[in-house]
Amino acid sequence: MSRDEGFSDQTVPVGRRVFLGIAGLGILGVLFGSRVQRAVGSAVGTGLGGLIPGGDRFRIYSVTGSFPKVDPSAYRLKITGLVNRPHTLTLDQLMTMPSVKLVKDFQCVTGWKVPQVHWEGVRLSDILDVVGVSDRATAVEFDSYDGVDTESLTLSQARLPDVIVAYRMLGGPITTPHGGPVRLYVAPMYGYKSLKWLSEVRLVEKPTLGFWEANGYPVDAWINGSQNASVS
Ligand SMILES: Nc1nc2c(c(=O)[nH]1)N[C@H]1C(S)=C(S)[C@@H](COP(=O)(O)O)O[C@H]1N2
Ligand SMILES: [Mo]
Numbered sequence: 001m002s003r004d005e006g007f008s009d010q011t012v013p014v015g016r017r018v019f020l021g022i023a024g025l026g027i028l029g030v031l032f033g034s035r036v037q038r039a040v041g042s043a044v045g046t047g048l049g050g051l052i053p054g055g056d057r058f059r060i061y062s063v064t065g066s067f068p069k070v071d072p073s074a075y076r077l078k079i080t081g082l083v084n085r086p087h088t089l090t091l092d093q094l095m096t097m098p099s100v101k102l103v104k105d106f107q108c109v110t111g112w113k114v115p116q117v118h119w120e121g122v123r124l125s126d127i128l129d130v131v132g133v134s135d136r137a138t139a140v141e142f143d144s145y146d147g148v149d150t151e152s153l154t155l156s157q158a159r160l161p162d163v164i165v166a167y168r169m170l171g172g173p174i175t176t177p178h179g180g181p182v183r184l185y186v187a188p189m190y191g192y193k194s195l196k197w198l199s200e201v202r203l204v205e206k207p208t209l210g211f212w213e214a215n216g217y218p219v220d221a222w223i224n225g226s227q228n229a230s231v232s
Contacts, residue, residue: 144195
């Protein structure tokens, strides 16, 4: 199987050297070699990524250094914690819920940006309505099938109309490298909030710091001066 399988032409993986250079977190095992070690990658950290040819591509991240492979038929999304009716949803069940499409620039806090990315999925707020959120809940925690990355949002952030549980991206089903079959997409915030391989949504009274936040990224990741996502 080719290493590049599943990568769209809008995609370039990020090499360990490049990534550590730009993120400086020192703990991340990111990605496969070859295509990665391109000059364009090393320019990203300087913020030139968007100015040079090939700069506006996704860098594929995984904090574990590999991708959890989740078959669409085996996929489950658990909604747990302070809810009235805990649920476990299959991908088919998610896909029968009302869906929303978003188109927006995708922006990593390290400086790279992909213009006008198309997304489709279910509003997180619709899922929260299905399970019924307890009065004591103030925040939502998110877990990944990778077993390491975690995120959180306040309940009011989680209820924003452009925060979705996404199953389509870039014109097709979400590929494994991009976090498929299902990832979170938090349109108004930087990319690290858009947790890939989403496995669990948990309502809590007090959130614990997410993976990136524990490593120094801001808990509130609003993209400055961002345009609102177009919603349909
Ligand atoms: N599970 C998981 N989700 C993740 C990450 C990760 O390493 N693991 N990286 C985050 C960061 S920092 C960014 S910018 C985006 C990148 O999305 P992509 O890998 O599809 O390009 O995913 C976010 N979600
Ligand atoms: Mo990122």
